[in-house]
Amino acid sequence: MSKDGFIIEAQGIHKTYRMGAAQVQVLKGADIAVKRGEFVAIVGASGSGKSTLLHILGALDRPDKGVVRFEGRDLSEMSGGELNEYRNKMIGFVFQFYHLLDELNVLENVILPAMVPAGIIGWLSKRAGVKKRGLELLKAVGLEERATHKPYQLSGGERQRAAIARALVNEPRLLLADEPTGNLDSATGNGILELLERLNRAGQTIVMVTHDERVAKRAGRTITLADGKVK
């Protein structure tokens, strides 16, 4: 934890995409700081760079300029291995399009982040415990009956809940969710939001991207992104 109590803070983030001669300046000095236990929503128009900012926070992308600090540590100073560990253990990322692996069943998808850092021996020794936790998470998101189903057998809302369970399996300090309700009808989306609220009440820090003001209201704090900056 940094001395200001921020779990993650980003300052002066710039990001420009170059496609041949054309340049898209997406972020032009965006700042964001999130305290432990907060539930923050990032809103903004489509194409305003919300996803880009979230990717940068989750170390899925690098900023052109600016610093991202996680618990006081500058991400740009981390080695490749440390970044992998950061993505694996510190962060849980929920994508707008779920992004589950089709070849694995729901439970396997959920426990995949726990498998990634383990060697064969390590995995065999902790497999039982991880499976148990995976099943608990599936129960928490209401999917305990679907553990052995394949992702394509699930509805959109069920897939999103599985993706959330996956993001939580390594007990991350920070949950990043990119439009977790974006593709769902309002009732299903509501279920997801309730799940997030419940997690937040239990102490989970959450940063959520949405372009829906009503969804944003469910969060404790809202940050608006416009013209590449936070308003």
Added chain:
Amino acid sequence: MYKLILAFRYLYRRRISYLALAAVALCVFIVVVVMTVMDGLVGDFKEKNHNFTGDCVVGTESLVGFTYYEDFARIAEKANYVEAVTPVIKSYALVGLEGSGRNIGVELMGVEAASYSRVTGFGRTLYYHKGDASKAFNIKSDANLPGFVIGADLWSMRDEKGEYYHAPNPDATALSATCFPLTAKGALAKAGTDVVNTKTFYFSDCSQSGLARVDGSIIYLPFTEAQALCGMTEPVARASWIHIKFKQGTNIEEGCRRVRQMWEKFYDEHKGKDNAELLSQVSVRSWKEHRRESIAGMEKEQAMLMMMFGLVGLTTVFIVYVVFYMIISHKTKDIGILKSIGASCGDVIVLFLGFAAGLGIAGSAVGVAGGILFLRNINRIEGWLFERFGFQLWDRTIYAIGEIPHRLDLTMLAVVTGCAILACLAGAALPSVSAARARPADVLQVSQL
């Protein structure tokens, strides 16, 4: 662990993996079958060539032959690594079979039946004297008649299965053999109208060496008869070659080296003697060198085949590369997901290389199994094709090939399997590495579209 699981799932969940597997299996199958058959043919051919000569051959291609051969044979016989020694006359003759009115040119070999069959595989090539090669030139009906042994293809026809027709009790058919006798200087020994030697011989046996060139052009005569016919008795006894068989376990190259030393010593001792100038033309060769003309073509074909298989191998690598390129481009989303949950570049590479290795192992296992199954039944299949459709891989009335060779060489199988797996890894390496280096955000961005 997840890498293993995922690699395995990719392997059996993706239809394209089966296509790649089939491609690998097919390549392995073809290589195994053709290599086995070709290897068998070449090995068989070499063995037949070896059977036709001793391990080491001392002599000259010159029709004049060389002198003092008996002295050298006696010395060679005493060497502790030598099993047996035999002199041979090699020349050409015109022969006419009684009653046919036909004259043909043949290769004439003068051999001592007993020693020649100890040095070479001659005895095994005979039909009527198989167990008793020393009597190869004896004729049952009249032991005093001079016999001849004739190449099987000169004597009888083969049927479509490759079997010769042999009369149970053959007549002692007469054959007149005509030679130009040569002096030690290489000139015609006789002048005037009567320049040739002609003598009549009687059929005693036919010889099937399995070498088409030999069986279609050779007549064996008793050594002394051939020597006289070719004028090699005047003014000094001469022979074309001395064939030497080494004791079992003697390395052939090493044996030939020692014979060569022996010959050099012998040559130095005999240089100044009468008619010794012919000795300078004598060379000492291993059976392989002696039969090089015959073997070289076959070896060249084999080398060419290997090159072609190099191309088959390259094709496999390319197919695997294309398949992987496609699989991985279908799987970029998975790569992005894996990296977003903390998998490293190395993990992704290992995952896809594991997939490739699995593909290679499964593909070559299928290919090898198919190859073994096919080779086990290759002769049955060919026989069936022949009976049903009259199709034959080789026309047995022409080629001296009995059954199609199908003995498996385990080393070859191991090498082919290893190469197939390496080819898969090579094909997968490039796409895997480039996939692994992609940034998760970019890949996932693209796969949303």
